[in-house]
Amino acid sequence: MKSEASKIPNAPPDNFTPAERTEREFGRLTSKEHLYVSQHISSEPLPEPIMDEPPYFILICTYLNYLILIIIGHIRDFFGQIFYPADFKALTGQNGLAPWYSGFESFYVRRLKMRLDDCFARPICGAPGRFIKCFERITDKVNVNGSYHYTGDVVECLNLSSYNYLGFAQSSGTCTDAALASVEQYGTSACGPREQIGTTSLHVECERVIAEFVGKPSALVFSMGFGTNANLFTSLVNSKCLVISDELNHASIRFGVRMSGASVKVFPHNDMEALEALLRAQISAGQPKSHRPWKKIIVAVEGLYSMEGNLCNLPKLVELREKYRFFLFVDEAHSIGALGPNGKGICDYFGVSPNKIDLLMGTVTKSFGATGGYVAADTAVIDRLRLDIATNVYGESIAPPVLAQIISSLNIIDGKVNPGEGTERLQRIAFNSRYLRLALKRLGFIVYGADDSPVIPVLLFLPAKMPAFSRMMYEHKIAVVVVGYPATPLTSGRVRLCVSAALTKEDLDRVIEAMSEVGDKLFLKFSSGIAGGAKKKGEAPRWALDDVLANTARDCTISMA
């Protein structure tokens, strides 16, 4: 049982006026020049993502770093089991029961991740908008089970961690009013599965609004994005069908495909040649053993990859779809709202008609300040799914306040409500993304991803630099997310900055200054220049901070080279 001391304290009251609070959740635009329209110019070729590589010694250090961590981990395991058996009871098993998990399986987590445990799951209070308030917490002895004491204080940090692309994480305004009204009118729950009782007129309206927004005839909405993918494929494919999946696809897609029992083939990330070769091989060979033709083939990709910041090559995928007649599934979890001149995601960005994509899936978690997922497709497909998707039949239905948030935010983006507000949000995220990305490149960081991506991964490589970076930024009162293995390849630990329309250019300047300082201290500026940002072609970019701040705002709206 938990002692009182380790319970989370009540959030201390802040002394902001409502106007100040609004400003701290969504900063006012400071100059009309800090806007940009996110769009791929169709005459230009799709820029291939350039993955810059660090100097060899960085890689060698990374391996040595892991080696040392592993050796120390084993030594601690060895002596720990002798001297602190109580801390290891989950690993040793008791009363003739097997341990909860094996020491091997959990070695990484116990010995590597626990070292930076304080960088994860920091509890916060208040809407995760432009700033977030993190509870201060301390841990006394060697922390084996993630327990902390709270000091009762909160630290307000600039927020580059939340999925809040369009800045809808707010506790006042049009969307909040709609959510509050829906609580009054509908309550907090839909009271059962969609098929039995959980379909209110609000659900019907929300599905209509989503379908219209993404440009498909029909849509279904669910209370969780992960659950949407996890339960979608069983209703579409079976063991005689093939799903071809990008190697970096999200865990939920892999989960759903595995649940369906369909055959799975994986192609290297974004490699369209490999995909075509795979398609040709699979269509001509058919099912294994029987060599009967596949009943269906689905190619599953994401619009914007959340760990790399890469876009899928939609024009090429659509071309291949015409040629090979597979069904195209695009997960727009991160791209819907965040990309395209109208915020309609990857199709909008590339100027491709949504008709060319069979299944448009997305989540409303990242751009719209809500929670949940949707699938949009032709009516015949949605009709089947409506009756067959397990969540609709057996699981909870999405709750009214969330629906109200979705409907109102989509209406704002479309300009149906508060004309002008949606456009401003869209153009701010586009500018902010490019500005921060170019500035970091110029400083000499290795940055992955597409120019217009609001996800900006900055490479750290060494596992030891992850907690150091996170803590130093936290001292600058900037909240960032560091990710390492297993979410990324072992050697490319990174910090993932999520840009938001709620941030002002001045906020980003603060980030750039802090990152420049931390980058010098941690030796992170080692890009070669092949990914852009160099002053002169062929040179490694190492701009001075003042130079970056003085020129980047204008330059990023012209060219990202």
Next chain:
Amino acid sequence: MSTTTIVIPESLNNIHIYVLDLYRRFAGLPGASIVIGYIKASYKDDPLRSVFELALLLFAVKYFLSSKKQANKPTLAKLSEKEVDDLCQEWEPEPLAFPLGELEKWQLADIPVTQGSVGPHACVDARDVLNLASLDFLNFNSNAVIKAAAKQTIMKSGVGACGPPNFYGTQDYHVRAEEDLAEFLGAERAMVYGQDFNTNTSVLPSFVKRGDLCIVDSGVGVSTQNALKMSRCRVQWFNHNDMDHLEEILQELQPGLAEEKPITRRFIVSEGLFVNFGDYPDLHKLVELKEKYRYRLFLDESYSIGVLGKTGRGLPELFGIPRSSIEITTGSMALAFASSGGFCVGESDMIQHQRISSLAFVFSASLPPYCARVTSTALHLITNGDLTSEAESKIVASLNTKSESLSELFSSDRSLQPFVLVKSIPLSPVIHMRLSPKYREMLQLPPVYGGPQSAVAQAWSRGLEAEYFLDETYNLENFLLSKIVALCKSRDVLITRSKRILHHEVVSMVPELLVCVTDGVSVEELAIAFHVVKESILAVTQQVNNHTAFRRLEDEL
């Protein structure tokens, strides 16, 4: 893409396999036996660990030696490009989704759409109906305290949490709800998930892996069935609530398991109040057996928390058994608590492991903070403000009285007995009624639909969509029940029916009428509802009273 990006297998689980494979290949090399002998001696019982480190080293070597260009795998067989082109041209895929047939379309229209609040009364098709289809057992969806708490939270935190729990998606309200759930249920720790249906599918596979063993009640719901499928463990089914059968299986397996080394993780899996039957297992016996045979117990209490026990703490309270006797408890917050999401409670180590490795927790955004707050508020309402209180909860007692009275009306009514059979126990707020075996025989209906070795299961494994999406008799029996539901609705009482899908389930089933009691409905209203439902059942069953009449229903589709 350059070759520097290493492909890391999708989970640690796969590394096992990957490493094992590597290990086998390595063992075949000349001289390897000396190295292996050395490694084995240094890490007596965990050679995998050393191999993992070795793999790391090998990888480093490989990295420096690897060439920049990755050769494309040669395409299969010796077909010429032209032949492949032709084959690709010829290939005709089936439609993306199997289209709804004429016989199925009625099901779309059969989904009720409510206008406004779903409470004890609801507006359906512009009619005000008494709502006996809702799973809001404690009527919290219409509760002013709950609504005020939700609104207050939205005015503080907005709607979405905007991030996974580990990346700044955890708010004070989430932590508080977890503390409250643990305290209320008397468990060490708790955690909340974003959706109830995906809780089991993520909790169980965090612990149960390929080669582990689960002994499962054949009445468990789809989310648990899916969890077993995802964990790829060995599954043994015992007859629903049949403790003798369970013990028989445990006994039979015992000798083999005693020799296993290292011991595998073993679970007995059951539910608090079965979603499919509205009954509960003999928990005394379950606990006794799991202790005797050294298993852990996994219990899904989605339908029993807030319903069973003097204070709504679920099945263990009803049996006077401490929560700590159940290793893993999961549940839904979208039912009795009028919130959203699922939860899991148990000992600290078990919860901590999930926070880092459970897929639907790690790779999904947190629950909206207001939902967490609603859960906390609901718990305080149930316990009258004191989460550890032992005093009887008025609201739970009131629900129980109502459930029992309505259940009693249905099961004791003589005129209904030839036609329907009540499957649920009196305490279940969802009353499960199926057509009686005799009546079903009269209509020449099969004893059950689906299940192992059934035509549907075979069609599923052979990928025959036309056969697994539509079982005509099952469709027609459902239609018959929907006529009863529709007749009730025309008399302003909304009930519902099970809408289970054959190809999603590995267990067999019989369609049921579901009448759901919530605390917002008064005893008088329940009495009126009983008459409406009874008359509707009689009217429809008397009209369709033989095989021919049943088959003629097809014309109405």
